Amino acid sequence: MTTLTSTSIYDSIVAKKNARAKQFAILVDPDSNDNAGFIAKEAQCANVDLIFIGGSILTNGNIESCIEVVKSETDIPVVLFPGNTLQINDKADGILFLSLISGRNPELLIGKHVIAAPVLKASAMEVIPTGYMLIDGGSPTAVSYMSNSTPIPSDKADIAVCTALAGEMLGLKTIYMDGGSGALSPISESMISKVSEQISVPLIIGGGIRTPEMAANACKAGADLVVVGSAVENQNGSRSLIPEISEAIHSV
Numbered sequence: 318m319t320t321l322t323s324t325s326i327y328d329s330i331v332a333k334k335n336a337r338a339k340q341f342a343i344l345v346d347p348d349s350n351d352n353a354g355f356i357a358k359e360a361q362c363a364n365v366d367l368i369f370i371g372g373s374i375l376t377n378g379n380i381e382s383c384i385e386v387v388k389s390e391t392d393i394p395v396v397l398f399p400g401n402t403l404q405i406n407d408k409a410d411g412i413l414f415l416s417l418i419s420g421r422n423p424e425l426l427i428g429k430h431v432i433a434a435p436v437l438k439a440s441a442m443e444v445i446p447t448g449y450m451l452i453d454g455g456s457p458t459a460v461s462y463m464s465n466s467t468p469i470p471s472d473k474a475d476i477a478v479c480t481a482l483a484g485e486m487l488g489l490k491t492i493y494m495d496g497g498s499g500a501l502s503p504i505s506e507s508m509i510s511k512v513s514e515q516i517s518v519p520l521i522i523g524g525g526i527r528t529p530e531m532a533a534n535a536c537k538a539g540a541d542l543v544v545v546g547s548a549v550e551n552q553n554g555s556r557s558l559i560p561e562i563s564e565a566i567h568s569v
């Protein structure tokens with residue numbers, strides 16, 4: 318399938334934000350490749366805005382085959398959410414070029430980016446500069462361990478606001494606040510609200526969002542784009558969460 322119109326992924330995110338339309342991204346972990354086709358098919362029917370692909374670590378997954386499976390079922394733009402430089406693959410339409418601004422690990426602030434830059438320059442992928450902020454979600458997560466960084470405490474909204482502001486002032490085009498995959502608690506509405514009031518770039522929220530209500534609440538608090546991974550991946554039985562969460566987000 319073809320993947321993109323002439324509008325860039327980022328321009329589309331901004332246009333929807335400006336139109337006050339909330340957006341839904343599903344995170345597909347390549348290690349759960351078995352589900353990827355089914356998830357992509359459901360996402361297509363449910364008007365999901367973006368599909369993110371990536372993970373903190375890959376044990377048996379393959380990024381390229383995961384992208385191909387997803388693209389065989391949908392024309393929703395596929396954006397890499399890379400856990401490391403090994404996950405860069407130019408079969409995707411775009412990449413969140415993540416700088417871990419909540420941490421103080423220089424490799425994830427700028428080091429890996431220097432390695433990745435020429436590879437991205439040579440690819441056709443759209444690069445979306447992203448200030449990535451890890452927020453404590455109530456338990457240690459793979460991303461906090463793998464990134465060797467300390468999340469921002471969940472009750473320190475002032476630190477989150479200042480960090481997001483600094484990211485925007487540095488020229489990052491979006492801020493992604495993440496509780497980490499499978500977070501016990503999603504990022505609080507209070508923190509989302511305070512950050513969204515202070516920044517003008519799109520605000521992405523993810524981590525621990527498991528229900529349509531949680532997704533809608535994040536949007537009402539100020540999220541422009543909500544990311545759901547584990548809940549969709551782990552759904553079982555006949556009920557699919559994808560249409561329900563999509564409806565909840567797009568109705569806000």
Ligand code: 1GP
Pocket residue numbers: 344495496497498499500522523524525526544545546547548
């Ligand atoms: C993790 O924000 C994403 O980086 C999604 O988190 O898997 O908890 O939905 P969940």
